[in-house]
Amino acid sequence: MATLRIPPGRAGRLRLRRSLAVAVRGADLLEKKLSILRTEHQRLVQAEQAAAAAWHELLGEAETWLLRGLVLSGERALDAAAAGLAPAEVTFGWTMFMGAHHPSEVSCTVPARPPTAAAPGNTALINAEVTYRRAVVAAADYACHQAAARIVGAEVLSTRQRARALRRHWIPRLQDALTQVDLALEQNEHEDAVRRRWAAHVGEEGEPSG
Known part of the structure; x- marks a missing residue:
């Protein structure tokens, strides 16, 4: 907390009044900002929860298909099906909201299987690949919402403090x-007034009589 440096007399009072007005105005603005941030944070948390649920559902479905494919054809079939596949590309778009710079959108591209790559060895592995592609996109969406909620949440805490x-x-x-x-x-x-009255009284007593 800053140290108060107050000039003497009326100049100090004027400075204090101005500082107090600025502080009250600042607190009012921060509380308005806090209300807006809390509303946005709640929306982002809800979006994060929905994205998490979608990702977990797709991930569970993909893992189910994968296990079925492994049972049918073994791990060698999985290694062969995964050979030659390119990684996904994820790009985030950013925005500024009430001082919080956070991701607001995401683009996730999962490259198609190249013609030179071997096809999955059974239908279960094919379904697993398709579902994992969707799960990757859902994971990127979840990461975007999670980061946004975390960053705006930190801004809520800072503003409240x-x-x-x-x-x-x-x-x-x-x-x-x-x-x-x-x-x-x-x-x-008060002391000045007393001194003036005293000085006036002494002056009157000291005047010569006519």
Whole structure:
């Protein structure tokens, strides 16, 4: 927390009032940002959960077909079917939302089986390949939503901490300091008034009588 440096007198009071107004305005803006971020984070979490469910379903289906294919033709048939296949290519698009830079879309391309590659040895392996292709696309979609939810969630936490720091610490310190300055100025003004009255009274008593 920053140290308060207050000029003496009315200049200090003016600076404190301005700092307090800025702090209150900042806290208001952070709380509005926090409300928007929470809504977006909830939407992203729901999208992440849906993407995760879709990926797990496809992955389970693909593994079922794979086991059937292995039972029918063995691991050598799987190795032969996988030979010559190119890896998938994944590209993410990014966006900025309320200070959070996160992936917003994904493109996943699974190359087709080249003509030179050996075909799967049985129908189960063919179905496994098709389903794994869909599962890879679903996995990329899940990764996109998961990363977005994590990044926006971190921004929610950071914004909440900053708003709380203003409301619970910085603003009360400014208010306390302003109260002390107001009391000091009031005391000084009272003492000045007393001195002026005293000086006026002494002056009147010191005047010669006519």
